[in-house]
Amino acid sequence: MYRFDQVTVCLDSREVWVDGDPHRLSTRAFDILELLIHADGGLVTKHDIMRVVWPHTVVGDNNIQVHISALRKLLGGKQGWIKTCAGRGYRLVRPAAEPSPQRSGRIHTFVPATPAWRGQPSLSGREEAIADIRALLAEGAVVTLAGPGGIGKTAVACEISRYAVSDLDVEAYFVDLAAHCPTVSVMQATAWALGAAGPARLEEILRAVGERKVMLIFDSCEHVIGELAVLCLSIRARKPNVAVLATSREPLCIPDERIYRVPALNVPAPDASNAEILMAGAVQMFLRTGEAMGSAFPLDSTTLHRIAALCRRLDGIPLALELAASRAASIGIDAVLSDADDLLLSIRNRLRYVTRRHSTLEASIDWSYQLLDEAERIVLSRLARLDGWFELASACELAACESFDIKAVRDSIAGLVSKSMIMTRGGTASEAWSLLGMVRAFMLRYAARIDAGESLESASAAAEPILAHARSAQPMRSHTNAPAL
Ligand SMILES: Nc1ncnc2c1ncn2[C@@H]1O[C@H](COP(=O)(O)OP(=O)(O)O)[C@@H](O)[C@H]1O
Ligand SMILES: [Mg+2]
The missing domain is CATH 1.10.10.10 (Winged helix-like DNA-binding domain superfamily/Winged helix DNA-binding domain)
Structure with a gap:
């Protein structure tokens, strides 16, 4: 999945969404977009486009221009993502940010798919976690949300970034480190997120930050944790006005870091009553996912106890609950409950916009x-x-x-x-x-x-x-x- 501000592109399924709504793009425009994405900021010449998009035909420049202008319109217009290199071709690069003073109180760049983004009311069972993390942010400016994959780190980080923007009046910049890897360095991804002009160097990042109150949200950091730790140290040493919120399966291990281990959602005890089952965060999430899939589960005692058993078996891990609930919405809770662990591990995520990492447990x-x-x-x-x-x-x-x-x-x-x-x-x-x-x-x-x-x-x-x-x-x-x- 690739994100360009409000536009999301899935190369595997060849789909495009704008603000979460599907967007139709012609086959050739999509082919060109794919080329530009793979070039990763590098130049795509007209010859490259001809070779890949019209391999057996000779076509004029205006054919390319028609599709480029559709892409340009989609990706932010003239000042947007598609840059023309006169006479040579095109590049896909993050647009430079406008001058900053009036920009406070916004989340810049795309924030990933969370329940709120999908129109669901809010996160299930995270009230305590959100309060604890707010307290940590008040104590120290580097907070790492650590925990296993699918535990809900990104979802919580998104919730916290909204709070930081509305209540702490900071500007939040979201740096999705999984989306950029392996071709892009942490420095480059950060520079892009900040809209820093020029080469990806520390100085450019510091200049882009200026004296503003900024929160950098680094998402999915575990595979570049050492590189990120060095960058955070360097930024914080020169810009104490920058707060860092990182999500990672492993902490940064830098001074002043506050680590919050994101816990699993509460699961009901085996002898819980119906009311207690309904109070558990894991059950609430399971029920909401069923509703979102268009098949609300009945709330009779037998069904509730089965859902509770499934939540216990899945240790209250949101990703596992999401996958199991969506499967249960189509084949029934009993069938999922009787599946062996092996089958649960390989349930495919029906959501199109998830990364491959979240496609199965x-x-x-x-x-x-x-x-x-x-x-x-x-x-x-x-x-x-x-x-x-x-x-x-x-x-x-x-x-x-x-x-x-x-x-x-x-x-x-x-x-x-x-x-x-x-x-x-x-x-x-x-x-x-x-x-x-x-x-x-x-x-x-x-x-x-x-x-x-x-x-x-x-x-x-x-x-x-x-x-x-x-x-x-x-x-x-x-x-x-x-x-x-
Ligand atoms: N508290 C919650 N309530 C509802 N959905 C959640 C909650 N926590 C996570 N999710 C959903 O579970 C999935 C995995 O969460 P995510 O935040 O991506 O995990 P992580 O970042 O730890 O790998 C996502 O689809 C997310 O939207
Ligand atoms: Mg994540």
Whole structure:
């Protein structure tokens, strides 16, 4: 998915939306748009366009111009995204921002699809989280919303950015780091979001910020966490007027960072009454998703208890609930409840605008799995044999072996907690650890595939090209190691 202000483009399904409404674009205009997107800001010559769009015909320049002008109209008009390089071709670049003083109190750039964006009233079960994060923002200017994929980090960040804009009177800039990877650096993505003119350099970013009260929202940072940490440090050192809100499966680990671990939505206890079931955030979200899909679930006691059981099984993870509820809306709750974990892992997201990472639970977990180091992968696969909460001692005993002592296991467990692959219970003095049910199911499935002789690469569900980039990036473990900019 690609976003250009209010325009969203899905190359896979060849669809375009403006402010969420479908927009018709001719096949050739779409082909040209695709070329421009793939060029990633680079020049697309008329010859390139001819070769790809009219491979077997010779056509005049005016044919190209007709489609370019349709694209230009779509993407912000004359001062918009399509730049003409006289006599040579076209480039797709973020329009330069207008001068700033009157711009305060706005969210710039596209904010991703959240329930509010889809016209749903608000987030389910996040009142406490929102209040806690507001308090953290008042304490420190760098807040990281950490947690596993699909837990609702982006949704909460969007809610917080609206609050910051309306109540703190800041300008919010949304930098979607997953959308830009692997071809674009964090610096470049930030510069684009700010509408900074000139090359993507720190100085340009600082100049674009000026003295305004700005909040930079960096979304989906885990694969570039080291690069982002360095940039945030550099920006904050020179511009204390910039606040940072990051969403990541792993924290930034920079001074002054406040980390908020986004919790799963509340699930009802097995013996909960109907009223208690209806109060649980996970159930509310499940019911709302059913309604949004056009098939509201009945609220009789049997149905409510089945929904509650499903919410418990999915550990209250919003993405899992969204997928299961949309599946239940078409084949029924009983059918989904009786599905094996394997099937739940591969339910396809019906929403068109989601990233590939959110297309199934398996893809979401695989994204995180690919970011683990070898030792963490081994420990995670060994711990997948433990069902429910476990103690550190039993985990170390199970995972240690001749070539892998207790210290190495402990280091890996710490890494897995930091990367949100293992959950802890008991706050800072954690007393128990566990894998989310679906992470465990993923690991067991993975192990079964390897046992059946599949190669490591093909057993991995959805390794995206982005991961090659992520692997080559050196994560910065501590700010003291930060390379000089
Ligand atoms: N509290 C909530 N209420 C309703 N929908 C939610 C809530 N939290 C998340 N969602 C939806 O669940 C899906 C996954 O959430 P997202 O914020 O993208 O997760 P993350 O950023 O942690 O990977 C999205 O479609 C999002 O809109
Ligand atoms: Mg996200």
